Amino acid sequence: MKIKAGLGYDIHRLEEGRKLFLGGVEIDFPKGLKGHSDGDCLIHALIDALLGAAGEKDIGQIFPDTDPRYNDIQSTALLKKVVGMINEKDMEILSIDSIIIAEKPKLAPYIHQMKEVLCPILGVGRDDLGIKAKTNEGLGEIGQGLAIASWAQVLVKKK
Ligand code: MG
Numbered sequence: 001m002k003i004k005a006g007l008g009y010d011i012h013r014l015e016e017g018r019k020l021f022l023g024g025v026e027i028d029f030p031k032g033l034k035g036h037s038d039g040d041c042l043i044h045a046l047i048d049a050l051l052g053a054a055g056e057k058d059i060g061q062i063f064p065d066t067d068p069r070y071n072d073i074q075s076t077a078l079l080k081k082v083v084g085m086i087n088e089k090d091m092e093i094l095s096i097d098s099i100i101i102a103e104k105p106k107l108a109p110y111i112h113q114m115k116e117v118l119c120p121i122l123g124v125g126r127d128d129l130g131i132k133a134k135t136n137e138g139l140g141e142i143g144q145g146l147a148i149a150s151w152a153q154v155l156v157k158k159k
Pocket of ligand 1: 010011012033039040041043
C-alpha cells in the first residue's frame, strides 16, 4: 500500500449575470464565476488535487475548454469522472482538506450543504472532507471581490 498526496488550486473571475456555484451548491449572490464550465473553483481545485495524487495530467488537459462537451457542464459531473479514474487505478480517497477564499458572500451557511453534495461523490465521510471559507482581508483582486479562489489537498491510498 502506498499513500500519495495531491495539491490543487484554482481561481475564477466573478461576473454579473451568472449563477454562483461552489462545492456543487448554488449560492445566493448577484454574481457568478466566469468559466467554460459552471466555474466552481472549489471542485476544480479538488479535481486537480486528485489528478496530481494519481500522477495524471491537469484538469485543463483532461477537460479542454476547446471541447464543446464541457461547455457549461456542471463541475460535479467532471468530479464524478475523475473519481472514477482514481478508482480505476485502484486508488481510494482517504482525506481531503480545502479552503475557499472569497471576500463575499459569507459561505459558512453553505458548507454543510457542500459536504452533502461532495462526500457521496468522493466516497468519504463528512469528517474526511474539510471545507473552510475565509476572506482575503480586503487585499488584492480577491479582496476587491473580483474573483474567488480555492485550494485543496488530498491524501489517497493506492492498494
Ligand atoms: Mg477552473
